[in-house]
Amino acid sequence: MAAARALFTRKTLPSSSSMLRNPKPFMATALTSASTTTTHTRGLQTFTLPDLAYDYGALEPAISGEIMQLHHQKHHQTYVTNYNKAIEQLHNALAKGDASTAVKLQSAIKFNGGGHVNHSIFWKNLTPTREGGGEPPHGSLGWAIDTHFGSLEALIQKVNAEGAALHGSGWVWLGLDKELKRLVVETTANQDPLVTKGASLVPLLGIDVWEHAYYLQYKNVRPDYLKNIWKVINWKYASEVYEAESSESTA
Amino acid sequence: MNKHRTQNLSKLALALALALEGRGLGNVAPSTVSFFLANKEGSKVNAKFELKPPPYSLNALEPIMSQRTLEYHWGKHHRSYVDNLKKQVVGTELDGKSLEDIIITSFNKGDILPAFNNAAQVWNHDFFWECMKPGGGGKPSGDLLALIERDFGSFEKFSDEFKAAAATQFGSGWAWLAYKSSKLGVGNAVDPIPLEEDNKLVVLKSPNAVNPLVWGAFYPLLTIDVWEHAYYLDFQNRRPDYISVFMDKLVSWDAASSRLEQVKALIA
Ligand SMILES: [Fe+2]
Numbered sequence: 385m386a387a388a389r390a391l392f393t394r395k396t397l398p399s400s401s402s403m404l405r406n407p408k409p410f411m412a413t414a415l416t417s418a419s420t421t422t423t424h425t426r427g428l429q430t431f432t433l434p435d436l437a438y439d440y441g442a443l444e445p446a447i448s449g450e451i452m453q454l455h456h457q458k459h460h461q462t463y464v465t466n467y468n469k470a471i472e473q474l475h476n477a478l479a480k481g482d483a484s485t486a487v488k489l490q491s492a493i494k495f496n497g498g499g500h501v502n503h504s505i506f507w508k509n510l511t512p513t514r515e516g517g518g519e520p521p522h523g524s525l526g527w528a529i530d531t532h533f534g535s536l537e538a539l540i541q542k543v544n545a546e547g548a549a550l551h552g553s554g555w556v557w558l559g560l561d562k563e564l565k566r567l568v569v570e571t572t573a574n575q576d577p578l579v580t581k582g583a584s585l586v587p588l589l590g591i592d593v594w595e596h597a598y599y600l601q602y603k604n605v606r607p608d609y610l611k612n613i614w615k616v617i618n619w620k621y622a623s624e625v626y627e628a629e630s631s632e633s634t635a
Numbered sequence: 636m637n638k639h640r641t642q643n644l645s646k647l648a649l650a651l652a653l654a655l656e657g658r659g660l661g662n663v664a665p666s667t668v669s670f671f672l673a674n675k676e677g678s679k680v681n682a683k684f685e686l687k688p689p690p691y692s693l694n695a696l697e698p699i700m701s702q703r704t705l706e707y708h709w710g711k712h713h714r715s716y717v718d719n720l721k722k723q724v725v726g727t728e729l730d731g732k733s734l735e736d737i738i739i740t741s742f743n744k745g746d747i748l749p750a751f752n753n754a755a756q757v758w759n760h761d762f763f764w765e766c767m768k769p770g771g772g773g774k775p776s777g778d779l780l781a782l783i784e785r786d787f788g789s790f791e792k793f794s795d796e797f798k799a800a801a802a803t804q805f806g807s808g809w810a811w812l813a814y815k816s817s818k819l820g821v822g823n824a825v826d827p828i829p830l831e832e833d834n835k836l837v838v839l840k841s842p843n844a845v846n847p848l849v850w851g852a853f854y855p856l857l858t859i860d861v862w863e864h865a866y867y868l869d870f871q872n873r874r875p876d877y878i879s880v881f882m883d884k885l886v887s888w889d890a891a892s893s894r895l896e897q898v899k900a901l902i903a
């Protein structure tokens with residue numbers, strides 16, 4: 385499986401048109417969570433790229449297949465590769481008692497590990513429109529959104545405004561503050577995960593506003609990307625996380 | 636205190652403007668110095684920021700940097716930094732200040748004010764366009780090469796360090812070759828605590844809009860834009876390829892050498 389993927393990632397990227405005629409069968413596997421997608425090499429845990437639960441072209445026209453393929457196969461893969469590299473270097477440094485090298489590795493671990501964590505969430509936050517993408521949340525998350533933001537529309541406006549205003553690369557999040565039991569909209573820079581904005585924050589929905597997430601299709605017009613991405617947002621996933629996390633916090 | 640600070644800043648701007656107008660430096664293209672031009676003679680003139688075109692046509696860097704990239708990068712990104720800066724500055728106390736003054740004032744010692752990102756990005760892009768030329772690349776010559784060899788060991792070592800800085804800038808940002816001076820550029824002021832590593836060339840990287848002007852005593856000679864918009868249409872995720880080909884085929888070492896001459900005149 386790993387070998388097959390390695391072969392696949394080395395393949396030249398097909399043009400978007402040929403790719404759309406022959407979408408690659410990237411389906412969900414038994415591996416459900418990025419944090420569990422690990423293999424062992426010489427006793428050291430390493431991470432692997434999680435599969436998507438939908439084809440690269442399945443989010444069109446909101447997000448092009450070409451963007452999805454590059455984003456998953458190249459960008460996310462690079463975070464995984466560099467995260468594993470940094471972890472191995474850390475492992476070696478610690479084995480030698482080399483504290484200063486261990487400290488020096490922290491920024492690469494945070495950046496690449498954050499990139500892996502954030503993208504793993506992002507893929508689950510998306511789903512094709514015909515499979516329920518964009519369908520507003522029902523149940524307790526829907527209620528909570530109305531309570532905290534007035535309406536889903538008001539929340540979307542807030543996320544879009546904060547995502548558009550973020551200078552440089554980063555993420556805009558809808559999170560649950562488990563301590564204050566309320567929903568929050570936050571942005572993080574680069575690949576900082578939401579938890580860097582507060583230990584009690586759990587991500588329900590993260591939108592990647594790095595230029596690589598939209599440039600081939602939307603160019604400099606990030607607000608249009610943000611406007612369209614809601615058509616493929618998987619509110620069912622966000623609701624499940626919300627319900628699991630809120631019941632856990634009240635337990 | 637404010638008055639004193641303003642005077643110092645305008646002295647700095649004046650010194651830069653005079654030095655960079657290149658007394659006796661006949662070979663300096665006007666476009667190379669214009670982005671340093673400040674409110675000369677300390678007079679208050681309304682800042683007129685405009686979208687300055689690159690010193691070559693938009694298809695001149697083909698096939699390395701496509702016309703399409705420049706149409707978006709210059710025609711959309713750079714333009715919106717200029718337009719947004721104008722809106723932010725008009726009617727505020729920043730109105731009438733030079734671009735450099737706005738950058739330093741709004742950097743606000745790291746606690747940045749709203750105008751900073753647009754002001755610095757206008758400056759950075761003006762500077763970046765002039766760091767490239769059709770048929771560029773290769774090696775510098777003369778004093779610049781000598782300094783690079785002195786401070787990095789060899790041109791290849793410098794090149795590796797510059798490329799590594801550009802490749803490892805997490806997220807959006809810039810990599811720089813700069814001259815670090817122990818002089819502050821204000822009249823005859825000298826850095827009270829000059830460090831050993833002063834008066835030499837250094838490679839730096841900076842996040843988002845930040846540039847070496849805000850750190851004081853750094854004089855940029857060369858930069859590369861490593862925001863994804865700079866290379867995504869041509870290179871997609873392959874930032875290292877973009878950086879290599881920038882060094883091999885695009886860098887204008889003439890521009891970097893003229894800047895070094897300007898800096899030497901300024902801090903002499
Ligand atoms: Fe991304």
Ligand SMILES: [Fe+2]
Pocket residue numbers: 708712760860862864865
């Ligand atoms: Fe740029």
